[in-house]
Amino acid sequence: MNDHATEQSLSERIRAGDKAACAECIEIHSPAIYRLALRMLGNQAEAEDVTQETFLNAFKSIDTFEWRAGLQTWLHRIAYNNVLMRLRKPRRETVSVQVLTENEGLIETPRQLFDWCCLPEAEYATTEARAELARALNDLPEKLRAVFVLRDLEEHSTEETATILAISTEAVKTRLHRARLALRERLADYYAERINRREETK
Amino acid sequence: MEQHDCRHLLGDLSEYLDGDASAAVCAEIERHLADCAKCRVVVDTLRKTVLLYHDQPKPELDENARARLYRALDLQNFFAPKSQ
Ligand SMILES: [Zn+2]
Numbered sequence: 001m002n003d004h005a006t007e008q009s010l011s012e013r014i015r016a017g018d019k020a021a022c023a024e025c026i027e028i029h030s031p032a033i034y035r036l037a038l039r040m041l042g043n044q045a046e047a048e049d050v051t052q053e054t055f056l057n058a059f060k061s062i063d064t065f066e067w068r069a070g071l072q073t074w075l076h077r078i079a080y081n082n083v084l085m086r087l088r089k090p091r092r093e094t095v096s097v098q099v100l101t102e103n104e105g106l107i108e109t110p111r112q113l114f115d116w117c118c119l120p121e122a123e124y125a126t127t128e129a130r131a132e133l134a135r136a137l138n139d140l141p142e143k144l145r146a147v148f149v150l151r152d153l154e155e156h157s158t159e160e161t162a163t164i165l166a167i168s169t170e171a172v173k174t175r176l177h178r179a180r181l182a183l184r185e186r187l188a189d190y191y192a193e194r195i196n197r198r199e200e201t202k
Numbered sequence: 203m204e205q206h207d208c209r210h211l212l213g214d215l216s217e218y219l220d221g222d223a224s225a226a227v228c229a230e231i232e233r234h235l236a237d238c239a240k241c242r243v244v245v246d247t248l249r250k251t252v253l254l255y256h257d258q259p260k261p262e263l264d265e266n267a268r269a270r271l272y273r274a275l276d277l278q279n280f281f282a283p284k285s286q
Contacts, residue, residue, distance in 0.1 A: 177216040
């Protein structure tokens with residue numbers, strides 16, 4: 001159950017200092033918060049820290065919780081702000097912190113047109129292929145990565161994503177499309193190169 | 203097919219794949235895809251990209267990390283290990 005009534009009673013119990021309610025909240029929400037932090041930061045220890053900080057912040061400021069947005073969205077917003085603070089620290093190497101400098105609405109024309117959509121399933125399941133998926137995601141500019149993670153991996157709605165990131169729904173749509181196109185390009189390069197290599201060694 | 207049409211439709215492809223494009227836009231895209239092999243590749247591989255990420259295993263907090271989380275919040279008395 002994750003409806004508004006349940007959430008509101010949970011938040012009221014947390015506000016009243018009910019520790020069992022805090023534990024319940026962690027049980028329900030920590031998996032998704034950890035995944036968000038991990039995918040944004042690319043580092044387990046930091047993702048754990050962000051998960052802790054998020055609940056510390058949330059329980060401390062539960063009085064300011066406005067339930068209209070939903071408890072989950074509110075917690076994700078706190079988590080994302082904690083992620084941002086870490087991404088803003090200098091000397092990060094594991095993930096891209098590249099900011100979008102060019103025109104927000106600019107959609108780049110697809111370049112790599114190798115058709116890799118229907119290879120044998122085993123091609124997509126190799127350790128190398130999975131590692132490439134993770135690398136491609138880490139290399140996305142952070143603003144595109146955040147939208148892709150929330151929309152396509154965590155399956156938040158466009159509206160929830162907009163609330164969590166404090167951007168417009170239009171920006172969510174554009175960034176999601178740009179993120180997908182950029183990932184498609186990376187994977188297309190990867191599979192084109194891989195299949196070429198194979199042909200050469202035949 | 204006309205390069206112009208490819209460019210023109212590119213921005214709508216995610217909404218098309220998600221089933222969120224209007225009927226008119228869908229029809230326009232499908233008309234174009236029937237004639238344009240390049241855009242068919244883009245649509246098919248874009249769909250595959252989303253699918254591959256969607257099917258990835260979800261990372262989880264391990265038991266030690268969960269225990270640390272409960273401790274950090276002074277809730278260790280409520281920590282129940284997950285039966286595996
Ligand atoms: Zn075309």
